[in-house]
Amino acid sequence: MTGELLEKLESSFEDMVAIRRYLHMHPEVSFQETKTAKYIQDFYTDLGITFQANVGGNGVVARVKGDLPGKTVALRADFDALPIQDEKDVSYKSTVAGVMHACGHDGHTAALLILARTLNEMKEQLSGEYVFIHQHAEEYAPGGAKPMIEAGCLEGVDVIFGTHLWSLTPLGTIEYKSGPIMAAADRFEITIQGRGGHGANPHQAKDAIVIASQLVVNLQQLVSRRVNPTEAAVLSVGSFVAENAFNIIADSVKLAGTVRTFNAEVRDLMERELKRVLEGTCMTADCTYSLTYDRGYPPVLNHQSETEFLETVAKEIPGVENVQESILHMIGEDFGYYLENIPGTFFFTGAMPEGEVFPHHSPMFDFDERAMLIAAKTLGYAAINYQTN
16 A cells, blocks of 8 residues: 555656645745645645645645544644745746745645645545644744644644755655754844943943943853753844944844753753843943843654654655654754644655755755655655554
């Protein structure tokens, strides 16, 4: 039966590519993916596959029930794009100014749609039920996973599998990891309130730029001097805004950044110490501040049994040449919410393109489309074989 699955997927590769390229040309950013959601709904409508729309927002959940009794397996793909201008010179370049699929979610969606169609064609032979979770808004917290779960997308589900096409990993590689694989992603915004003045008379002012600069330097010591060296953490200030004329001392500065961790205790430590350093820096400079600290996605913590199962499955997939343990990734993924509720695992599918390679979220980002076929085969093979696991 799995042989038939693989053959059907291979014969559908051109359809998969066509779907991916259409979506790539018509991207929509997080929480605005109405046309993309409609495209997915129309796909299932044409096949006569039962689905639920507007799940937790723009989410779509489709179900295929086999004729034989068995477990319920969920497979998830995200479908939002990013506010980035597509600078590639390709026939399927984004037609939407300032928006592009710069992370591979178009490929995730294409792979899952064709896999759903294939399993539907085989349902008379299949055991159990297969739930296809098409998730909106992965890129921007609070994300789409949590509201979809609250809306019931995991009801009755025994296990969930998900993958991310990864342009920095060679084609034919599957990367897995039990336990933590992707980090918790928190966000902070700080306003330093000093006292503006003339650039010629700094003694009459409280220079918010100098104070904020000192804060940035002080914050960099949190990971190096407060976090246990055997643990992983990142603190990055990504925005520093103080717009003034050349001869004016800044009255205020706005900072924004992110904190990434895996361990819950380290996460608490980083938030607590950030507040302490901020307070101390501003006290020394005799200025005030405001702070907003938002906890984003939880870390992605893969379940051991399901990860070991996926590792075994991946080694049997045609086109997979290397199955290896993944490194820890400091990027965030709201797939972690699913794994807080049910067993499952999230893995990376190598998608490195030929020629020059650009990282995810780059305006030049692209991937080898053959990776979609490997992803679909791996997810489908795992879903079917989990019935006897």
